[in-house]
Amino acid sequence: MPRLDVREIPPPERHPKIHEEFESLDSGEVLEIVNDHEPKPLFYEMRAEVESFDADAYEVEREGSEKFVARFPKQ
Template sequence: MSEPQLDVRAIQPRDRHPQIFGTFESLAVGGAFILVNDHDPKPLYYHFNAERAGTFGWEYLEDGPEVWRVRISRTA
């Protein structure tokens, strides 16, 4: 079964993090989704680390220069 993708490129920037965190919260432990973005989501990684340290996995699948794809998983 393939993991769902969340493409945030068409979402207003102010609405992206709430959408992403909502998707993460809906995951069961062991679940994951693929984030698709138009820039390196490194600030999002820091946001996750500040609020959800130890509960998520972060794996770059594609790192630009036009599209970034990150597999975000729920580990706890």
């Protein structure tokens, strides 16, 4: 599963990088993102703008006060 840790990426560059990585996935793959906050805005953005994003299979886990791991599946 491709994994992208965005905690060290400047905030304005995070969403474009995530979209780029997601686009490179094959159907059925999942992009795992490590972030310093729950990526709710990204979830809503992906659900609204990316037809191949499987919002129903999206998952997020909190692994500490500043570590969230989210899984963005591609249909």
